[in-house]
Amino acid sequence: MREELMLDGFADEGFADVWTPVAMSREVGREPYGLTVASERVVLFRDNQGRVQALHDRCPHRGVKLSLGKVGKDGCLECPFHGWRFDSSGACTHIPLNPMPEEKRQRFAATTFPVRERGGLIWLYTRPGAEAPDEPAVPPVMEQEGIHVWHYAETWNAHWTRAMENMLDSPHLPFVHRRTIGGPLWRRMKPDSKMEMEVHPSPTGFRTSWSLDGVASAAGLEWLRPNGMAMHVPIPNRIMRLHMYCVPVDATHTRMMLVSTRDFLKFQPLAAVLDRYNKRILREDQAVVESSDPIEAPPVSEERSVATDRATLAFRRWYLERKKRGPRAISVNEAPLAS
Template sequence: MLDGFAQEGFADVWTPVAMSREVGKKPLGLTLASERIVLFRDNEGRVSALHDQCPHRGVKLSLGKVGEDGCLECPFHGWRFASGGACSHIPLNPMPEEKRRRFSATAFPVRERGGLIWLYTRPGAEAPEEPPFPEALERKGVRVHMYAETWKAHWTRPMENMLDAPHLPFVHRRTIGMGVRRRITKDSKMEMEVSPTPTGFRTSWRLEGGPAEADLDWMRPNGMCLTVPIPDRLLRLHMWCIPVDAHHTRMLQVTARDFLKLQPFAAVLDAFTRSVLREDRASVESSAPSEVPPVSQERSVATDRATLAFRRWYLERKKRGPQEVAPRPEAPSLVG
């Protein structure tokens, strides 16, 4: 059951799966690593996550509705499920609560932080740690812009793209890579640094031994945060590559900044960040195979250090499959 997470190297991890504004009064059905998930809010507005499959006859619970009691009702036979998955009522079949427990739906740990819905990819009431959400998304005085679109690619290809600096002066030559494009020559050299962090690694790059261009954090398994160095200003570009299935990825872009927050300037800058994301799409979708292959099957160079670090982690994790996860202290945020 729920083998999709292991097959995608996505077992036992936190990931955002939706924006808070996408989950309203109606249940929201989505697919995560080929597994069906339903999100819904109870009568107090709290978000819950269940496997989008009624344990009775396998019908999608997302086709149902949330009652006044905050329970999710299956559209087929009216079975009702509380936020933790417990079956609260089976029409036409009166029985004591202790007997109904065997008819529960599969629930997942879920959190709502920073305008995002986070899900832990292992069924159960508790997760061993809290999600590594960026603190800046809840900071006062910061404008947060969110945007999502779906690409035709396995999630590992866009994830590597987001960790790749050498493509900036080529794919983004007219936008964020323009400055680097103007400075490079035929003999230019880019030096990459990759340092482990509690939630993944941090990478930076230099041209010809100059100052670091920017800091980029990989947040296991599928998150990235680029801190743009602007004196006395906050600008952080976050990206999560959320697997839908083996050939589709939902790209969730979240920008946080403490300037240009008023219209029409905010709308112009938000549109710019969306356009930068779309510049990557054609290259990523054309990559073959769709999923990143073993390191030995492609030719790599020194400037691939960050992407290779991610690839080795992913391939090793996928080989191991789901693991027993022991509780551990919450890691400090690297992207606050």
Template structure:
């Protein structure tokens, strides 16, 4: 994995999934272990005991919040320092080298975020999280055999909405992509598009329309490298549904998406249709995205064919290339700004 990716924040678990036992996962080809210390705070380290390289995620967490190696019982505290080697007598000093490689770990929005290096930007913003008008529904994570770039581009691709998701996000008899602009600045892309979309019906009542279709304005914020905030505003009812979507890149060809479906309408309604709607879209997208070659989306724009309605993908690949080139500089010095118009 490119080194610039190690300077970014990634979701690696739902908070509710991390309880009293460690969890092992992969981030950017690095094995990582998550656990909660004695105060309940989430901790993370390279999933490798310094003694014999055993995966600590196969071990346990004791009542004091120390993680214990399953091979020899070595115990490590919240800082990663080894505090007990059972094979040694109590008076034997523990080498300073007997320590874990800790990883930056934060909990926000009910998610656990990790950064393998020095964070280059802040954790992406999810402004509705603290807004009492919104109700948040967490969807089941889904893992695809594809790159994180391909997964993200799929969620920003307007051209496939009516064709692949006919009757859900658009219609095959109306595939013209409306006019939109893409603004790129620092680590963000911003763009907006207004379109007529169908009501998915009584079985999936996720769109707050009164009729069979309605006017919807989608406002996107993409935080590089792999997070999307999408607000869908329904003109008919002046209400909104928000998708907050962030991707964990396990490796060059494997990624997991974590998604919230949030809404400011029907707060007491059954949440399952919103989850089912997202799962249905993902099931339609998955085989398509997993088939794409090369697995990594080429940052060289001459490697694939781009048309006018691909402006978001073009802007994203340009921004990723700039991120690669500027990752070692101070974020406040990154002042690039551009606009791309699509007709």
């Protein structure tokens, strides 16, 4: 298979050559797990040692979905159509009814993707090949001892850029989230209140902070390039961080992957109560984001923006520049955004 064909969907979404979570660990069991990332089909499966592997969900023989097949005791994925078998490297290990030496079977390999299992998530590198140039930037708190980690995912009818901008947008908190996390901000607001926004470059994207009428917020948002957000919830002597990953499925759908981390309320039933509350906060955003027109974040000049849009505009400029340049035009060690 020509590798460049595999890049079309990723490049079209400005999503080539990046690490992204695509599934929760618990979703990948004994059966192959098929999914779509930026319009490209991927199949995840566990080999005979329980390690997650990723292939293009397309058999090189007749193009059927490998995710409809099964994993054998040897850890190879078997195509459901003609029984071709592929190992974790994509190598074709057996073609029924067509005996041939191994060196000849090499031309029948499937396409593989780098994949890691970290923090209860499955991370995929969006370029085919056996090696990735770096490792995924997994927030340390997701793997920290003594931390309660809760994972949740659902799909929205939205482009990933609109969802990502929403997650980096603090001015919407007192309006969309007035009955939940935005309540304190709403109650402090006056008709002539002023919010001031700051954006600080970081190795993984940027951090944003804000103040209302000169009073700085103790909370903060962090962009985890390309499609992640971390919210630091200020609780004295406690750890609580909410992480959101906006994973493109296709041009009109985004998988919203929520990871809640904290060092308190770790046991049932109170843990379930707080986790449901976090799900409620997420869904407060859904109708607004899905109503965006155009569905994809447009060039900056096509919408009217103000000073409190600094964070979302910083992301948008990064996205539009990356999409314009195409895959591999930007180094994996990208320079931080200017403030």
